[in-house]
Amino acid sequence: xxxxxxxFRVAGTATGSKKSKQLDEITILANPDTLxxxxxxxxxxxxxxxxxxxxxxxxxxxxxxFSYDNHVDIIVHAQPKKR
Numbered sequence: 692x693x694x695x696x697x698x699f700r701v702a703g704t705a706t707g708s709k710k711s712k713q714l715d716e717i718t719i720l721a722n723p724d725t726l727x728x729x730x731x732x733x734x735x736x737x738x739x740x741x742x743x744x745x746x747x748x749x750x751x752x753x754x755x756x757f758s759y760d761n762h763v764d765i766i767v768h769a770q771p772k773k774r
Contacts, residue, residue, distance in 0.1 A: 699770065729765065736767040745769065 701714045719726065729750070736748045750765040751757040
């Protein structure tokens with residue numbers, strides 16, 4: 692079991708929509724290699740956000756030949772620090 696984790700939110704858009712809505716859960720339909728690549732992207736995004744103060748990063752910027760017909764963009768936003 693995973694240790695406790697700070698709160699976070701997930702938002703998404705339906706195919707063909709521009710309107711984002713908050714989600715309670717996500718389902719990723721992928722093979723193990725793709726899941727590992729997504730995990731590597733997320734770990735890299737966390738390191739980049741800490742080291743380079745990035746506000747957000749896109750998976751689509753890291754995939755050669757990205758296409759919405761074959762891929763889903765994952766956008767990771769830095770959570771604002773509480774004061």
